[in-house]
Amino acid sequence: MGQISFKSVGKTYAGGVTAVSDVTLDVAEGEFIVLVGPSGCGKSTLLRMVAGLEEITDGEIDIAGRVVNRLDPADRDIAMVFQNYALYPHMTVKENMAYGLKNRRTPKAEIEARVAEAARMLELQPYLDRKPRALSGGQRQRVAMGRAIVRQPAAFLFDEPLSNLDAKLRVSMRMEIRKLQRRIGTTSLYVTHDQLEAMTLADRLVVLNGGKVEQIGKPLEVYHRPASTFVASFIGSPAMNLLDARVEGGQVWLGGAAMGPAGRAEGPVTLGIRAEDLRPAPASQGVALKVEHVEELGSGRVVHGHVDGQALAVSMAPGLPIGDVLHVGAAPEALHLFDTTTGRRIETRTRAAELVL
Amino acid sequence: MMQRLKPFDHLILILGALFLCMPVVMAFASSTHTAIDIHSNGLYVTPGSNGAETYTKVLTQRGGFTGEVTGLTMLMNSMILGVGFAVGKIVLSMMAAYALVYFRFRFATPIFWVIFTTLLLPLEVRIMPSYQVMSELKLLNTYQGLIVPLLASATGTFFFRQFFKSVPDELLEAARIDGAGPVKFFIDILVPLSRTMMAAIFIIMFIYGWNQYLWPMLMTTDESFFTLMRGIKTILQVWVGSQIPDYNEAFALAVLAMVPPLVVVLVFQRMFIKGLTESDK
Amino acid sequence: MARLRGFWEGSSRNPAKRVQFDRPLTPWLFVLPQLLIVAIFFYWPSVQAVTSSFYLEDPFGFGSTFVGMDNYTDAISSREYRRIAGFTAFFAVMVTALSLSIGLLLAVKADKVIRGASAYKTALIAVYAIAPPVSGLIGMMFFDMHMGPFTEMAAWFGYEMKVGINYNDTAFALILVAVWKQIPYNFIFFLSGLQSVPVSVREAALIDARSGWRRFKDIVLPLLAPTAFFLLIINITYSLFDTFAIIDVMVKDKPANNPMTLVYKVYLDGFKGNDIGGSSAQSVILMVVVAALTVAQFRFLERRVHYG
Numbered sequence: 035m036g037q038i039s040f041k042s043v044g045k046t047y048a049g050g051v052t053a054v055s056d057v058t059l060d061v062a063e064g065e066f067i068v069l070v071g072p073s074g075c076g077k078s079t080l081l082r083m084v085a086g087l088e089e090i091t092d093g094e095i096d097i098a099g100r101v102v103n104r105l106d107p108a109d110r111d112i113a114m115v116f117q118n119y120a121l122y123p124h125m126t127v128k129e130n131m132a133y134g135l136k137n138r139r140t141p142k143a144e145i146e147a148r149v150a151e152a153a154r155m156l157e158l159q160p161y162l163d164r165k166p167r168a169l170s171g172g173q174r175q176r177v178a179m180g181r182a183i184v185r186q187p188a189a190f191l192f193d194e195p196l197s198n199l200d201a202k203l204r205v206s207m208r209m210e211i212r213k214l215q216r217r218i219g220t221t222s223l224y225v226t227h228d229q230l231e232a233m234t235l236a237d238r239l240v241v242l243n244g245g246k247v248e249q250i251g252k253p254l255e256v257y258h259r260p261a262s263t264f265v266a267s268f269i270g271s272p273a274m275n276l277l278d279a280r281v282e283g284g285q286v287w288l289g290g291a292a293m294g295p296a297g298r299a300e301g302p303v304t305l306g307i308r309a310e311d312l313r314p315a316p317a318s319q320g321v322a323l324k325v326e327h328v329e330e331l332g333s334g335r336v337v338h339g340h341v342d343g344q345a346l347a348v349s350m351a352p353g354l355p356i357g358d359v360l361h362v363g364a365a366p367e368a369l370h371l372f373d374t375t376t377g378r379r380i381e382t383r384t385r386a387a388e389l390v391l
Numbered sequence: 392m393m394q395r396l397k398p399f400d401h402l403i404l405i406l407g408a409l410f411l412c413m414p415v416v417m418a419f420a421s422s423t424h425t426a427i428d429i430h431s432n433g434l435y436v437t438p439g440s441n442g443a444e445t446y447t448k449v450l451t452q453r454g455g456f457t458g459e460v461t462g463l464t465m466l467m468n469s470m471i472l473g474v475g476f477a478v479g480k481i482v483l484s485m486m487a488a489y490a491l492v493y494f495r496f497r498f499a500t501p502i503f504w505v506i507f508t509t510l511l512l513p514l515e516v517r518i519m520p521s522y523q524v525m526s527e528l529k530l531l532n533t534y535q536g537l538i539v540p541l542l543a544s545a546t547g548t549f550f551f552r553q554f555f556k557s558v559p560d561e562l563l564e565a566a567r568i569d570g571a572g573p574v575k576f577f578i579d580i581l582v583p584l585s586r587t588m589m590a591a592i593f594i595i596m597f598i599y600g601w602n603q604y605l606w607p608m609l610m611t612t613d614e615s616f617f618t619l620m621r622g623i624k625t626i627l628q629v630w631v632g633s634q635i636p637d638y639n640e641a642f643a644l645a646v647l648a649m650v651p652p653l654v655v656v657l658v659f660q661r662m663f664i665k666g667l668t669e670s671d672k
Numbered sequence: 673m674a675r676l677r678g679f680w681e682g683s684s685r686n687p688a689k690r691v692q693f694d695r696p697l698t699p700w701l702f703v704l705p706q707l708l709i710v711a712i713f714f715y716w717p718s719v720q721a722v723t724s725s726f727y728l729e730d731p732f733g734f735g736s737t738f739v740g741m742d743n744y745t746d747a748i749s750s751r752e753y754r755r756i757a758g759f760t761a762f763f764a765v766m767v768t769a770l771s772l773s774i775g776l777l778l779a780v781k782a783d784k785v786i787r788g789a790s791a792y793k794t795a796l797i798a799v800y801a802i803a804p805p806v807s808g809l810i811g812m813m814f815f816d817m818h819m820g821p822f823t824e825m826a827a828w829f830g831y832e833m834k835v836g837i838n839y840n841d842t843a844f845a846l847i848l849v850a851v852w853k854q855i856p857y858n859f860i861f862f863l864s865g866l867q868s869v870p871v872s873v874r875e876a877a878l879i880d881a882r883s884g885w886r887r888f889k890d891i892v893l894p895l896l897a898p899t900a901f902f903l904l905i906i907n908i909t910y911s912l913f914d915t916f917a918i919i920d921v922m923v924k925d926k927p928a929n930n931p932m933t934l935v936y937k938v939y940l941d942g943f944k945g946n947d948i949g950g951s952s953a954q955s956v957i958l959m960v961v962v963a964a965l966t967v968a969q970f971r972f973l974e975r976r977v978h979y980g
Contacts, residue, residue, distance in 0.1 A: 087564050087691050108570035120561035124583040133579070134569030181569075400781045401788075407778045408795035411855060414810050415799065417821075421813075433819040483706045490702035495692040502703055509714050511966050515913040515935045516958045519942040519951050520720035521713065528712075543713035548706065552688075560690045573693045577702075602803035604917035605939070620917070623805050627924050638813065645806045652801035657794060664797075664864060 036063045036098055036188040036221035038084065044092030045079055045245075053079045054245045057093070064219045066212070070232035071242035072268070077225045078193055080242070084223060085191050086110050098188040108137075113182035117194040119174045121166040121181075127153075128162040131180045145184075152180040155214065172203050179211070183218065190215070192224040196231065208234060229269050233257065241265050259370075263377040266306045266370060272336060274370070275312075277344045279305035286369060289342030291321040294366040297382035304372040309336060310349040311368035320361030323348065328356060415649070422446075422642035429638040441639065449643045460614040462622070462647060469601050469618040470651070475538045476600030477593045484547030484592075485585065489577055491548075492555040493563065506545045514541065515605060522609050532613040541606060547592055554588050555581070587662060594663045598652040619648040718959070725952035736949070743953035753937070753954075760912065760933040763847060767911035770851045772903060775858025776896075780888070782859070783866040793863070800856035804914055808921030811849035815841075815922075836923055836930065843931045846922060850915045857910075858903055865899035866892065905966060912962070934958055 038061040045054040054076040061067050069077040082088040084095055086107035094101050102110045113134075121130050128149055135145045153159045156176040166174055175195060182190050195211070196204045212235055215222050226232050232239055233253045241248040241256065241264075249261035260266035266274040279288045281296040281303050288305060296303070314320070321341050329336040330352075337348045337356060348362055371380040413436075420435040423442030429435070450462040487506065491499055514521065521540055530536030558581070566576045582589075604620045611617055617625070626641050656663060693699075725743050727736040747753050782792050799807075814820050815835035822845075826833040835845045869892060877891040916935050923930040932940070938958065942951030 085564070085568060087567070107564070107567040112568065114565065114568050116561045116565060118559060118561055120559065120565040122562065122565075122580055122584075124580075124586070133566075133571075137570035137575065181565075397784075400784050403781050404778065404785065404788075404792045404796075407774070407781075407855075408792060411799045411852065412795050414807075414814060414852070415802070418810050418813070430819060433824065434813065434821055483709065486702040487706035490699035492688040493693055494699035494702075495694045496699045499699075502707065506706065506710060509710055511963045512714075512718065512959050513909060513913045513962075515916055516938065516955050516962065517714075517717045517721050518939060519948060519955060520717035520724065522943075523720060524713070524717050539709060540713040543709050545710075556688050563689060564691050567691065573695060573698045598801055602805075604803065604805045604920070609943070620803060620805050623809055623921065626809075627921060638816075638819075641809060642813070645809045648806045649802045652803070653798060656801040657798060660794065660797065664860060 037061060037096075038098075038189055038221060038223070039096045040093065041096070042093035043080070043083065043090060043095055045076075045083060045088060046091045052245055054083070055092070057247055059240060059247070059250060061221055061223070064221055066215055066222045066224065066235060066237045067240060068224045068226060068232040068236035068238075069240045069242060070226055070229060070236075070268075071248075073227055075242040076245035077227075077240075077242050079245075081191050081193055081223055081225045084110075084189075085112055085114050111188040112191055113185045113187040113189075114191040114193065115175075115178045115182050115195045117197050119166070119178040119198075121174060121177055123166055126163050126165055127158060127169070127177050127180075130166070130177055131184050134181065134185050148184040148186070149180075152183045155183070155217075156180050171199050172207060175199065175207060179214070183214075186220075188221065190220050190222040192222065194225055194227070196226070196228075204231070211235065230271065233269065239269075241268065243268075259379070260306070261379050263304055263306065263372045266372070270308060272309050272347050272349075274306045274308050275346050276372075277305045277307075277341065277346065278374070279303055281371070286371065289321045291319075291363075293321065293364065294369050295382070296369075296371060297380070299371050299380045299382065302374050303380065304374050304377070306370035306372060307346075307364050307368060309347040311364045312346075312348040312362045313364065314350070314354065315361050315363030317361045320363040323360045323362055325356060325358055325360055415653075418642050418649075419646050422639055422646050424639060426635050426637050426639045430635045445639045445643045446647075449640050449647065460617050460622070462619075462644065464615065465617050465619045465622045466647060468616060469620070469648070471534055472537055472603060472607065472618055473597040473601035473651070475534065476541055476603075477596035479538060479542050480547045480596045481589055481592055483542055484545075485551050485582070485589070487548045488551035488555055489581065492552055493573070493576075493581075506548055509544045510546070510549070514544075518605060518609065525610060530610075532611055532616055534616070536610050537607060537616065538600070541600065541603065547596065550592055551585070551588065554585065558584060590659065590662050594655055594659055597655060601652050619644065623648065721952045721955045721959070723952075724948055725956045727949050729946075729948040739949065743949045744957070747950060747953050747957065756932060756934055756937050759843070759931045763843070763850075763915075763931070763933060764908055764911040766847050767850045767854065767915070768904065768907040770847070771854035772858055772900070772907055774851070775855050775903075776862050776900075778855070778859050779862035779866055780892075782863055796859050797856050799853065800860065802853065804853060804917035805921045807849055807853040808918040811845060811852075811918065812836075812922050812924070815845045839929060839931055842923065846915070846919060846931065849918050849922065850911060853918070854907065854910055858907065861899050861903055862896065865896045869895050908965065909962070912958075 038059075040057045040059040043054065043057045044052065046052045057080060059067075069080060071077050079088055083090050084097070084102075086102065086105060086109075090103045094103055096102065097110055097112065122133065125133065131149045131152060132145050135148065140148075149162075150159075153162055156179060158173070158176055158180060161169060161173060161177075166177065169177065175198075178195065192211070196207055199207060208231055211224075224232075224235060226235075236253050238251060239253055239256050240250050243264045249256055249265045251259075251261075256265060256269055260269060260274070263276055267276060277288060279286050279293070279302070281287070281299045281301060284296055285292040286294055286296045286303070286305055293305065293307075323337070323339040323341050323346055325337055325339040327338045329338065332352075334352055335350050337350055337360060339346060339348075339360070346362075348360070350356070369382070371382055372378065373380055417434045417436055420438050421429055422445060424435050424439035425441045428439070428441075450466075453461050490496065491503055496502075525531055525536050525540065528536075530539075562580060562584075563576065566580050571579060602620065603618070604624075607616075607618045607621050608624055611621060622644055623641075626637075626644060724736075726738060726740060728739045728742070729736040778796055782789060782796065785792065802810075812835075814822050815833065817823055817834060817836075820835075823833045823835070833841050835841045873891065873895070877887045881887045881890060912933065913935055915933065916939070919932055919936050923932070934954065935958065938951050938954045941947045941954065945951075
């Protein structure tokens with residue numbers, strides 16, 4: 035009922051600027067999809083195209099079995115939560131939630147029941163007769179959610195709904211949104227620029243860059259097997275180390291040290307290693323890191339330095355002694371190779387192993 | 392915010408306030424003295440005892456050529472002009488601004504310019520032909536004739552256009568998803584949202600309408616349509632030639648003419664300034 | 673004109689809202705009442721003014737003759753007309769300059785004080801409500817030759833002030849009253865402009881510049897520029913047109929040798945002199961002047977004003 039499918043969807047403005055191009059994606063009923071990317075990557079535009087707030091210039095979007103390209107936002111059976119909440123300032127919380135139902139001529143008793151139910155779920159009962167301006171940011175956010183819930187739509191669309199909240203509230207609202215969505219089971223599209231938010235919320239991530247899909251996958255899949263240098267540097271914190279390296283004789287070479295096997299690649303490559311995958315190694319096996327700066331995080335520390343003139347960060351357990359030079363190495367499966375020109379991932383052993391399996 | 396207080400600042404403000412307010416105070420005080428006292432002693436700063444008599448006379452005595460018009464009638468007419476003009480202005484300009492801001496509309500730009508041009512030329516420069524048009528339309532000596540031509544300017548439209556542009560885009564988007572069409576959005580969301588603006592524009596336009604002078608002077612020859620401003624003109628016409636002019640009555644008429652707008656501005660001061668400030672974005 | 677267009681963002685290439693309604697008929701429904709009124713009561717008379725400026729109308733209403741540009745050449749070559757144009761310009765400059773600068777001064781001071789701020793504000797705003805003819809009437813009384821306080825004040829200095837008879841005295845009185853009436857308007861706008869300067873900007877200025885004058889000149893004034901620009905146009909329009917009533921009342925409906933503005937002359941020739949063609953020609957000249965002034969102001973100021 036609540037599936038959404040994108041078929042080569044694109045958006046080109048009248049002036050010739052392309053905001054989104056060739057997005058193909060099938061969202062299953064009840065799935066929580068997060069569109070993530072830096073600002074200007076087209077994620078909001080894509081969401082607004084689903085909502086009917088932006089025209090779809092290429093391809094088709096299909097919601098619950100209907101092509102919606104030509105439908106009015108009101109007829110698409112979706113509800114949206116905006117970054118600035120977009121609550122009607124002159125209406126009470128109750129009126130805000132009921133407005134969409136009233137316009138759809140829902141019977142009064144049912145409106146009452148749905149609003150009451152949403153208010154109960156969101157713990158908004160004490161505030162039903164207040165105006166939005168008398169509410170805190172978190173409460174306003176809940177009202178915006180409530181307005182979406184009462185509609186019982188085929189899909190929820192979230193446009194950076196937590197960006198206006200402070201960091202602490204953002205974390206707790208994040209969990210609440212996820213719990214609520216699981217409970218109601220409504221298909222959701224969620225836009226954010228915050229990769230942590232994306233990782234923690236999503237069933238599947240869609241990473242966008244420059245209007246194009248870089249990668250679609252489950253959060254851990256994307257984390258462990260980024261499809262491009264862009265994804266590698268965007269997802270995860272600290273960002274994945276990306277270094278110029280060479281492949282010779284089946285081995286990846288960095289700063290004069292062999293880091294591990296390289297599969298079929300040859301010549302110059304971009305080597306990606308996450309900071310937490312690097313471990314201290316014996317001087318004979320690891321690469322020498324000239325230590326410059328140590329960030330203490332309490333639970334651990336991040337060591338910053340240079341290898342062969344290139345910046346490298348290493349996560350380490352607290353308490354380990356650190357000298358001026360640190361030898362580090364990584365397990366072969368923790369090495370990610372990318373094409374130096376296209377930035378696309380070069381499959382190495384892992385892919386081969388999978389094929390065998 | 393920390394700033395040092397200087398007595399000099401207060402001095403300037405006090406001088407400014409005196410310069411602006413003293414004439415008003417003296418006009419009121421003098422209106423409560425007799426014409427003879429004013430003639431021999433000059434203007435007064437403190438109220439006298441003749442106020443009740445003067446004001447009763449000005450409000451109820453029939454004057455003018457036909458003996459039909461009283462101060463009360465003129466007060467009524469001024470009120471009709473002020474309120475009618477303000478309401479008309481708000482309705483027309485909100486609707487026009489709504490069309491210009493919220494619609495993808497091929498002729499939005501030319502229409503914008505057609506309306507914008509009216510800002511360039513005030514009524515006064517086309518007063519003669521306007522008068523002729525009104526007489527051709529047989530609208531002389533009518534309330535419509537008094538009010539409607541004054542509405543042919545873009546001021547209100549610009550206030551509302553600016554205001555509508557400052558309304559967050561997301562409100563329209565949310566309303567569209569909530570199933571509101573253009574008329575519903577206008578009535579359910581935009582009009583209630585503009586209440587403060589409407590009140591502010593009402594105040595400004597009421598004063599503007601109330602204070603009209605030249606147009607009512609030309610449009611009304613029938614004394615039953617005279618406004619207070621027109622009454623001032625009548626006073627002046629009998630002024631020259633009298634031994635001791637009725638200073639007190641002239642002042643009383645001035646006070647009557649300035650009290651309603653003054654009260655409106657002072658009572659709704661906050662809203663009035665807020666409205667102006669918000670429209671000035 | 674292209675730049676003007678950018679200023680008002682009236683262009684459809686740059687729509688006012690991200691999302692707009694897309695209906696062919698509804699916007700017409702909303703805009704039609706205003707368009708109709710503008711067409712009937714603005715464009716029709718304006719066109720009539722232009723047409724009748726080319727005709728000489730018989731004073732008794734027995735038809736009219738086409739005279740081409742005669743009405744224009746008559747007006748422009750008349751010495752009286754030029755004298756009045758000169759006074760109008762002088763009057764506009766004086767009124768605009770004085771009421772703007774006094775309004776700004778009072779606003780800056782009112783913005784600074786904390787104690788009594790609202791009392792000052794109320795006192796300084798009140799006069800906004802007063803109609804030009806009423807302020808003309810009050811002004812007339814203050815300059816009355818028998819008991820006007822200003823006339824008496826002048827007498828202390830041995831000067832016999834004859835407002836309504838002496839050209840210069842009347843000009844002085846007219847300017848004073850016109851300025852008095854307009855100060856509150858400028859004050860309101862300058863004050864709200866000042867108060868919309870964010871506290872953080874003011875605090876940054878306080879740290880960066882020691883002298884109060886420098887802070888005002890370098891930081892506050894540029895931020896006030898849009899307000900000042902808007903007020904400049906409004907004030908010039910005010911002094912040209914809205915002062916009609918002040919003049920009419922203060923000269924007691926007897927212009928005689930008194931100073932008057934061009935608008936007053938249009939009225940005088942049209943209604944009192946029954947010279948409809950001549951009056952229309954003057955109207956058209958005024959229209960051109962006003963329109964040109966507005967456009968020129970836009971162009972000139974646009975480059976120097978920071979639109980926030």
